Amino acid sequence: MSPAFNLETCARPNILALEPYRCARDDYKDDGSNVLLDANENAYGPPLADAVSLTSAAADAGLDLLGLHRYPDPHQGDLKEQLCALRNTHAHTAQTLTPANLFVGVGSDEAVDALLRCFCVPGRDRILVCPPTYGMYGVSAQVNDVGLVKVPLTPAPEFGIDVPAVLAALDAAVAAPDYDVKVVYLCSPGNPTGAALRKDDIAAVLGHATFNGIVVVDEAYVDFVADQRTASLAEWVLEWPNLVVMQTLSKAFGMAGIRLGAAFCAAPVARLLNALKAPYNIASPTSTLARSVLGPAGLAAMQANRAKLVAQRERLIEALPQIPGVGRLRGGTDSNFLLYEMLNSSGEPDNAVALAVYTKLAEQRGVVVRFRGKEHGCLGCLRITVGTEDEVSRFLEALAKTLAEVRQ
Ligand SMILES: Cc1ncc(COP(=O)(O)O)c(C=O)c1O
Structure with missing residues (x-):
């Protein structure tokens, strides 16, 4: 399916060798009855006790402000289950997404950056982008000292992938002695184009004969596409080991303020992204609110x-x-x-x-x-x-x- 993709040679060696940070609560789950003296938290709690109206209003919304002295769950299993349930449409595969296929981050901007850090060697590797497109791919690349290969989309109003040009740019990168393209960032529906990319065109990039890299499809706006059952390719990561599909609660879900983004990936890729993230990247209120909007009433x-x-x-x-x-x-x-x-x-x-x-x-x-x-x-x-x-x-x-x- 992805003839040349090999995670062991594509990801940076330092990331492949990474031992994820572990906390004592990975070994001893907090069942509410333990005395928790493992994480240097403040046992007296947050100084919000006098803010009675705030804390009780929050409690009505399911938010435990008085529990904010505890670190949040590093794994976010329940939230991941809900995200999978939303995207397991079986429109693109008979297989089923599980939490092992997910990275969740501080907006999808965290996933954009995490992918760069996971795969691109600073000062050497490049990413491929298709202008006009979302500006953060280029900003994050620059922050990480990663170069850009630009292959414009086909002209308006179609704004599709120029498949022959992208394949040729990947051929050129494979042949180049001094750099590799490690990640292709596609945006579907595109920003600022508002046009969804063709699935066949994405497949052509994923199936490139010699490209050993990741293809990211940024689906920030996917919930505005007319055919909701087939719109998202998230579950297609179970068919393509080099596909990553990014999503966010910032757009159709109207939750930009909580900063919650997700990247669906083959499990080995998700393992690397989860190993390199900061352990407590998802705040407890973010998690609670995200779970609420992904529940039946929120949907x-x-x-x-x-x-x-x-x-x-x-x-x-x-x-x-x-x-x-x-x-x-x-x-x-x-x-x-x-x-x-x-x-x-x-x-x-x-x-x-x-x-x-x-x-x-x-x-x-x-x-x-x-x-x-x-x-x-x-x-x-x-x-x-x-x-x-x-x-x-x-x-x-x-x-x-x-x-x-x-x-x-
Ligand atoms: C295409 C695209 N991807 C990602 C994002 C960022 O989303 P988030 O708020 O999840 O970081 C945006 C925000 O405008 C966007 O347009």
Whole structure:
């Protein structure tokens, strides 16, 4: 399936040799009755006893603020079970994900960085990215002194993987004497493209004949894709030992503030990522709240909010072309944002217009969108996050006025 992939030669030797940090509670589970004198915690608890309204309100939400003097569970088995249950659709394999297939981190940004540290030798190895794409892959690579190979997506509005070009870049890396590409970061649905990648194209990269590396599919926006049963490739990690699928609770689940991301991987890869992470990376309140939104009531509320956002997305798609100066929708509609061109008075996409609209919208009308005109293939584009009904109304009115002023 992945002819050249060999974890033993792909991962960094120091990571392969890593003994994960162990705590006494790995040996002696806390059943609530033990005297816990093993972790240098503060036995008198957090100084929140007087904040009665805070602690009791939190307790109503299932949060044990008075238990915050204890370190959180390093393994997060129950949370991982829920994440697996969400993604075991059997649309892509008959096999079943288990907690051994998961790394959970402080947002998916932690997974982006952990993968780099696991596989890329600083100062030597490179990652492959497909612009326009999420900026953190490049930032994390730079932090880790890891180089970038860029292979642009096919032009808008498809914004798909340029499969022959990616395969050729991987061929070139295999042949190069002085560097290896160790990780390919794909984003599906893409940011800022809003377009899901084709499964066949991802398979073509995974199955490259000589590439000994990892293919990451970042599915931060996957819950906005129309066909929910087949949208996520998470369980496909059971078919491809070199596939990692990243997800987050920051988008469709509306929980960006708790910082919870996940990476689904073949179990040997998950073992390495879990060995290299800080042992207590998931805070107890984060874990409790994440488990709550992944429960039946949380999932139902998420679906209801998702439906409202999808309705507003449709409304924007209908309303935006009616506004003079709004050009083409450049990406897909698989996400909770849209990428639109802003046109000059000659009807051409124009970065000066887009930048002026962006600035005036924020400074004069209090509406903040994202200028993306400098990203590859996004000339003159703004990325607009879908908001509530009121926010969309305010945005549409502000945009019409602003464009009329800017294009005079
Ligand atoms: C494609 C993509 N991946 C990952 C993230 C980061 O997610 P998290 O909040 O889980 O770190 C974002 C955030 O904007 C994103 O757009």
